[in-house]
Amino acid sequence: MQLLDKLRDSSKTQNVPVIIVTAMTARGLEAEAKAKGAAAVVIKPVEPKAFLELVKQVLETGGA
Secondary structure, X not given: OXXXXXXHHOOOXXXXXXXXXXXXXXXXXXXXXXXXXXXXXXXXXXXXXXXXXXXXXXXXXXXX
């Protein structure tokens, strides 16, 4: 979350789409990340084909 905050605080990176990949399953993590501007949150283990599709989707929509 700290890195996401820093990315959003910089004018150079504030619009870069961010997908968070984590092993953490804390309640509210996804909502917090999306509120801070993350495009998506993926909980490990990551299925490669599904992740690739998610990346394509995020790039096509600009992270929205």
